[in-house]
Amino acid sequence: MRSGYRCGALLAALFVAGLPAQTPARPALDLEEATIAELQQRLQSGRETARSLVEKYLARIDAIDRQGPALHSVIETNPDALSIADQLDAERRSRGPRGPLHGIPILIKDNIATADRMMTTAGSLALAGVKPPTDAFIVERLREAGAVILGKTNLSEWANFRSTHASSGWSGRGGQTKNPYALDRNPSGSSSGSGAAAAASLSAVAIGTETDGSIVSPSNNNALVGIKPTLGLLSRTGIVPIAHSQDTAGPMARTVADAVAVLGAMTGSDPSDPATSESATKGLRDYSKSLDAAGLKDARIGVVRNRLFGYSPAADAIAEAALAEMKKQGAVIVDPANIPTLGRFDDTELEVLQYEFKADLNKYLAWLGPAAPVHSLKDVIAFNDAHRDQELAYFGQELLVQSEEKGPLSSAKYRKALAKDHRMSRGLGIDAVMTKDTLDALVAPTGGPAWVIDLVNGDGGTATAPGPSTVTSVAGYPHITVPAGYFRGLPVGISFFGRAWSEPTLIKLAYAYEQATKHRRPPTFAATVDLSRK
Secondary structure, eight states, X not given: OOOXXXXXXXXXXXXXOOOOOSSOOOOOGGGTTOOHHHHHHHXXXXXOOHHHHHHHHHHHIIIIIISTXXXXXXXXXXXXXXXXXXXXXXXXXXXXXXXXXXXXXXXXETTBOOSSSSOOOTTOGGGTTOOXXXXXHHHHHHHHTTOEEEEEEOOSHHHHOSOTTOOTTEETTTXXXXXXXXXXXXXXXXXXXXXXXXXXXXXXXXXXXXXXXXXXXXXXXXXXXXXXXXXXXXXXXXXXXXXXTTOEEEEEESSHHHHHHHHHHHOOOBTTBGGGGGHHHHXXXXXGGGOOTTTTTTOEEEEOOTTTSSSOXXXXXXXXXXXXXXXXXXXXXXXXXXXXXXXXXXHXXXXXXXXXXXXXXXXXXXXXXXXXXXXXXXXXXXXXXXXXXXXXSSOOOHHHHHHHTOOOTXXXXXXXXXXXHHIIIIIIXXXXXXXXXXXXXXXXXXXXXXXXXXXXXXXOGGGGSOOTHHHHHHHTOOEEEEEEEEETTEEEEEEEEOSTTOHHHHHHHHHHHHHHHOOXXXXXXXXXXXXXXX
């Protein structure tokens, strides 16, 4: 989230395919793990230009994503990226840089609208060829900051809200994204392309979206820092929706500092998204002051053990080591600090998402205008039925059908479910335990190691395990994951989460942990997991 139409040659051309080579080519090795600060130093010194960075990243995408290991993480590159880079280089020479993102190439998820020559399809062929009327609000912010929108990333189609047994990272338009740490393992969804691309250094940073786990889970599986912000910190205008009560965008990066730089650039109040009314006063445009390497000292951190431990021995062991390190760094560990309501709103969460998906998607499709080939959720379902070979070859669309059957948002059943979710996740959930134990943050394993890609049965293994993303997403509260270790070469993250608008505190804790451990390491594009490794 987790009638007649065009088909034929156009659809075939849109499907991203590629055959893996025996030995993956990896050009532009000087871009591997390069941070935004390092790239800016190169730009300032004249060693690089925005154009040269774009050229290098495009070459790397061609060699690693299209060929070689063929990750299928980038669904489309921006045909105007080089000309945009030239304009930014000219501006740097004449007036200086706009800020830390000036000339920095960024990839964004294919459900985030751009009013340019790229498409915005949410991975669905039903939206192929559609040009949104405007950029998404956060894209406007990124462009204003001087970022180069390098391309769009693949995703679980409709942000993983189509089938109950789909494979995360698969879309009708983009195919199956692979995990760069083991190519037969799942990158997780729905921001699968953003996760795999950022991990493989196909851009400086990538942008994902989350309704429940779709930033933090692929960040977990790809050894990334993922920030799912407070609902309303970032605008959702121009983003293909699932549900307005839980949807948000967020950065996915190889370091906390990089994620923070991009997060700040995207914040701001948007009159078209009422949820952002407090963003200007409670959010920040610059979170760099929270990058405190001593930030764990004297912090009170609660360990949520109920339901969030016990599903993966590997994740548990890595989390225990993370807790020991936090204690070593001076944190006060309150263990356990359980959330008593976990598991008591899972069914109502799905109910709310289905009601809101129908209403919100219909509104988004109307925003696209009369030229769009589909104008409603009902049209999308009909399109998939008419193009079964491309769209329903592996998985069904039962979540779409179930959502279409829901009534309006004025329904008493919807309102009751939403009220219950907020009560259980907020006042009786996260807020209750943090008040009781006077906590600065809560921690738990983000997830287990990546599961095997399965286009027959869909996701399995730790993909189905409970994690902290549900309670934070339902509450609309912030959640940050940081690399915490590896099991047989597969990454596992640790999550820091807490009350609404507590991003500065969570960033401070996450950064201090990252600096103390520095677990992040680049992928090797292994064909499979080395079972001889610990």
